[in-house]
Amino acid sequence: MKKLLLTAALMLMVTPAMAKEYTIKMVTDTEAEHPYAFSPSTLNIQPGDTVIFENAQDDTHNMMIDGAPKGVDGMIMSPTLEQEGQTWSYTFTKEGTYSFHCHPHQALGMKGTIIVGTASKPEDMHKMKHEHGE
Numbered sequence: 001m002k003k004l005l006l007t008a009a010l011m012l013m014v015t016p017a018m019a020k021e022y023t024i025k026m027v028t029d030t031e032a033e034h035p036y037a038f039s040p041s042t043l044n045i046q047p048g049d050t051v052i053f054e055n056a057q058d059d060t061h062n063m064m065i066d067g068a069p070k071g072v073d074g075m076i077m078s079p080t081l082e083q084e085g086q087t088w089s090y091t092f093t094k095e096g097t098y099s100f101h102c103h104p105h106q107a108l109g110m111k112g113t114i115i116v117g118t119a120s121k122p123e124d125m126h127k128m129k130h131e132h133g134e
Contacts, residue, residue: 019048019091024112026053026061026081026102036105038063038112045092047117052089055081061102061110063088065128069096069120075128096120 025039043051053063065076071094078088092098095117102110 019050020045021050021052021089023052023054024063025056026059026063026110028057028059028061034109036061036102036108036110038100038102038110041112042115043112044115045117047093047095048091049116050089050091051114052087053078053081055084055086058082058084060104062104063100064103065098065100067097067099067125068128069094069098070124070126072096072098072126072128092116097125 022043022045024043027037027039029035029037038053039056045051053061055061060080060082062080063078065072068076076090076098078090081088092114096115097120098114098116100112100114
């Protein structure tokens with residue numbers, strides 16, 4: 001019986017945690033103080049978790065990562081989501097801080113941050129390159 005309990009305890013210790021899914025809504029509310037926003041605008045997750053970006057209204061939004069931990073290469077960007085209910089998801093595997101924005105509404109302050117595991121130190125971040133040289 002002791003061996004069975006010990007085996008069960010060891011299996012629980014080495015079983016990886018289940019990855020989770022989170023949703024960030026892309027919101028347009030022309031009556032609000034900040035009419036274009038991600039909700040929530042800051043999210044803390046763990047490596048392996050997936051974030052679903054959902055267009056909450058019939059408006060044009062996207063999500064572009066503009067800052068990421070060093071070692072994350074290539075463009076991370078959703079397609080344009082034009083209709084309410086459209087979604088795009090991304091699974092974050094590298095620990096650190098990711099800053100993002102909605103390209104059509106960046107000048108209006110539509111931006112956010114995702115922290116995967118532990119936040120990056122500023123010197124461990126780099127600006128992501130996009131096709132417009134941003």
